[in-house]
Amino acid sequence: MATPANPSGDGARATLAQVAARAGVSASTASLAFSGAGPVADGTRERVFAAARELDYGGPDPRARGLRTGRSGIIAVVMEDRIRVAFRDPMVVTLLDGIADEIEAAGYSLLLLTDSLERQTGGLRDAPMDAALLLGCSTDLDPAVRVLSQRQVPLIGVEAEPRPGLLMVDIDNRPGMRAGAQHLHDLGHRRVAVITLPMDRAHTRGPLTSEWQDESVAYTGLQRLAGVRDVFPDAPAIVAGGSLIEEGLIAARALLDADPGLTAIIGQSDLLALGAIQAAEERALRVPDDLSVLGFDGARIDGLSRHRLTTIVQPSVEKGRAAARLALAALAGEPVENVAFTTALRIGDTTAPPRRTV
Amino acid sequence: MATPANPSGDGARATLAQVAARAGVSASTASLAFSGAGPVADGTRERVFAAARELDYGGPDPRARGLRTGRSGIIAVVMEDRIRVAFRDPMVVTLLDGIADEIEAAGYSLLLLTDSLERQTGGLRDAPMDAALLLGCSTDLDPAVRVLSQRQVPLIGVEAEPRPGLLMVDIDNRPGMRAGAQHLHDLGHRRVAVITLPMDRAHTRGPLTSEWQDESVAYTGLQRLAGVRDVFPDAPAIVAGGSLIEEGLIAARALLDADPGLTAIIGQSDLLALGAIQAAEERALRVPDDLSVLGFDGARIDGLSRHRLTTIVQPSVEKGRAAARLALAALAGEPVENVAFTTALRIGDTTAPPRRTV
DNA sequence: CGATCGAATCGAATCGATTCGACACCAGGA
DNA sequence: TCCTGGTGTCGAATCGATTCGATTCGATCG
Known part of the structure; x- marks a missing residue:
């Protein structure tokens, strides 16, 4: 008509x-x-x-409006892994959910970038954005930070190495993990091993040597490892190829092969811990009687396991919200300060006193 | 220096x-x-x-460049659920991965939007974008289509109801599911029920009445249902609250309560099917001996189940790639055509001839 | 040696809005 | 009657680039 x-x-x-x-x-x-x-x-x-x-x-037209006002209405989230990999970790998803929630409520939209600086064009370099959140939980953020700070974009890091020009949202990875390790120690465990998050960009698997550890910049993984070693200074660590159940399984097999006398395995994430439980089941070790397993994250993991994992709970959604709010505040010109969240040990049924004392 | x-x-x-x-x-x-x-x-x-x-x-400055060139370098992906919900479905994640892959290779970035048209500002209405991919696999896309086509943005729908001005990437949901149902029929099954994807935006659970079915616009779910009914015209259907294991569990419980004589359950997604397997295990029904279970998607589901699910495999990543390529072609002014993919039945160990013939 | 051509550079117009200061107008108060 | 203040509207400048057509300058060719 x-x-x-x-x-x-x-x-x-x-x-x-x-x-x-x-x-x-x-x-x-x-x-x-x-x-x-x-x-x-x-x-x-x-x-x-x-x-x-x-x-x-x-x-x-948003483009014209953007030029005139100096605002694009876009906040970028920079991840280091490709989507297929990153989004298999429920912590990333909930974090992102928190971010999106807060961002959208403020009328902004979320640009999802993977930190590929190899290409000379597109992505970090060319995309319009008013602020950027860097989720580089593990590896090297420096190039991205350099490019973006040159573009005068407020930068917020989530669980990142402190850096000038980078606002931060962090959790108490080390003390949190220390509390978990202490719990195991209190139960009587002495032969404990750790499955860590990836220590390099390539997600290389294998036992963590001290050289490797020294040259790694995987902030979160190193912090959590330090928390364990505060209690168990000699705990061996094996690096997983990602925060995934199957990676936990692979790593835990290796750990149990290397030391069948282990009484507890600490996963640096809940998924890794679930993998460890599967490894135990494979060998007819009962959890927690024969092997205690401790996780980290407090992911609400639905029906993946019959166990209630003992774990260190972190406020993942809140972390995302806080990061987003930091970005919004910075854009509004308000004074901003780093944010730190606290974790809590949640005891489930996967930890118990060791049975097989060696 | x-x-x-x-x-x-x-x-x-x-x-x-x-x-x-x-x-x-x-x-x-x-x-x-x-x-x-x-x-x-x-x-x-x-x-x-x-x-x-x-x-x-x-x-x-990307903003100025954007105004001058008429390009923002951004392609939007519009989902109907919030991130936390949508990304628990591995199909969404792989789809998105395919999209991102193709988009980034072309120098574009991915804007993640949730289709919230309630707010008068931000999001769909104000974000700069050169094209939009609509992942509304289930419910009403019309408002989004209207807003965006007014903005002269090329629109690509993935598994959406055909619409003028909307390019499409689709799979043969109905024939694919029909092949799966036929497989069950060939095995001798006659008492078969379906767990469907959500039928409305609110993700209401419950038995699917014919009124509800008539007023639903959940494209994918309806197509797959039709495929089942091509073989089992009277198969009862229950609507799940999402494509999740736990939802499949809930729905399957209800189905088994309503008709303990069922010999097979068809999930409209692999996660729903896995939930059905869990429900069977709860009741000490053995899969596939006492109950056959059929899924849809062919998700590579890692260690969530001891079974190899019989399922209809769809090329999810390729679907994403195709959608992205369609968008890019439209932007390049190349001639574009709708794309249709084909599924394939993959027989695992969750389907067998019914034992308990009634 | 002059004409021609291509490479390198420049000026000016343009993209589509926002925003600031100016102006006209009208009502109400002194 | 004059001034004040607020409301509604407009003109012009501006945001920061890209791009088209024109111009300059050597080099090559006949």
Whole structure:
């Protein structure tokens, strides 16, 4: 019925100026009508909207608005792994959910970037964004930080190595993990091993040597490891190829092969711990009687296991929200400060006094 | 050492014009030097880059470039569920991975939107984007389509109801599911029930009545249901609250309560099928001897089950890639056509002839 | 040696909005 | 009657780049 009468023909979008002309007002007035800022008479507003409808005008072009206002309405989240990998970790998903929630409530949208600086174009370098959240929980963020701070974009790191120009949201990885390890120690465990998160970008698996450890910059993994070693200074560690059940399984097999006398395995994530439980079941070791297993994260893991994992619970959604709020505050020019969250030990049924004392 | 000498003081980003001035060339030449288009003498290019370095200039502002070129370098993906919900489905994650892969290879970035049109601002309405992929596998896309097509944005739907102005990537949901159902029929099954994907936006659970079915617009779920009913016209269906193991468990319990004589359960997704297996195990029904279970998706599900699920395999990553390529082709002005993929029945160890013939 | 051509560079227009200051108009108070 | 203050509208400048057509300058060719 009401055929959109676009004077410039099909395919060409109308501009605010055309709408204004048709409504018989100036472009400035039309702009005010759309943005809602400034006083516009009701009748005028109506005429502008009517003209817009007639021209099938969908509102101001975000690109032009972005240039003029200096805002793009976009907040980027930079992950280090590709989506398929990163999103298998429920902690990443909940974190992202918290971020998206807060960001969208403020009228911003979320740009999902994977930190690929190899390509000279696109992504970090070229995408419009008002702020960036770096989720580089493990490896080297420096190049990304350099590129983005050059672009004058407020930068927020989530569980990242402290860096100038980088706001931070962190959790008490080390003390948290220490508390978990202490729990095992209190139960009587002495032969304890750790499955760590990846220690390098390539996600190399294998026993963690001290050289490897020294050159690694995997913040979260190293912090959690330090927490364990505060209690068990000599605990051996094996590096998993990702925060995944199957990786935990692989790693735990190796640990149990190397030392069948282990009485407890600590996973640096719940998924790794679940893998360890599977490894135990494979060898007919009962959890927790023959082997205690401790996780980290407090992921709500649905039906993946018959056990209630003893774990260190972190507020993952809140972490995301806080990071997003930090970004928004920085954009608003408000004073901002780093945020630190606290974890809590949650005791389930996967830890118990060791039976097989060696 | 080399202190960035920003003449306009701190906090203010240099502009291309300033860089050009410092390098002693015109803005146009500086632009050419950065973009690589057009001939620029090596020496000139060097001087421009040097000036940029001195001013700590990080390259052309994406906003301005976006306005001028009419491109933002952003492709949006519109999902209907919030991240926390959507990303628990491995199919969504792999789909997204395929999309991101293809998009990033072309130098675009991925904007993740949740289809919340309630808010008058932000998101779909205001975010800059060159194309949009709609992943509304289930419910109403019309409002989003309207807003975006007004913005002249090429629109690609993945498993969506056909619509004018919407390019499509689809799979043969109905024939695929029909083949699976036929497999069960061939094995001798006659008492078969279905667990469907959500049928409305609210993710309401419960038995699917014919009224509900008639008013539902959940494309994928309805197609797959039709495939089952092509073989088992009277198969009862229950609607799950999401594509999740726990939802499959809940639904399967209800099905088995309603008809203990069932010999097979069809899940419209692998996760739902896994839930059905769990429900069977709860009741000491053995799969496949006492109950056959069929899934859909062919998700590579790691260690969640001891079974190899019989399922209809769909090329999820390829679906994502195809959708992205469609968007890119549309942007390049190339001729585009809808894409359809084919599924394949993969027989595992969760289907067998019924033992308990009634 | 003059005409021709291509490479390198520049000026100016343009993309589509926002926003600031100016101006006209009208009501109410002194 | 004059001034004040607020409301509604407009003009013009501006955001920071890209790009088109024009111009300059050597080098090559006949």
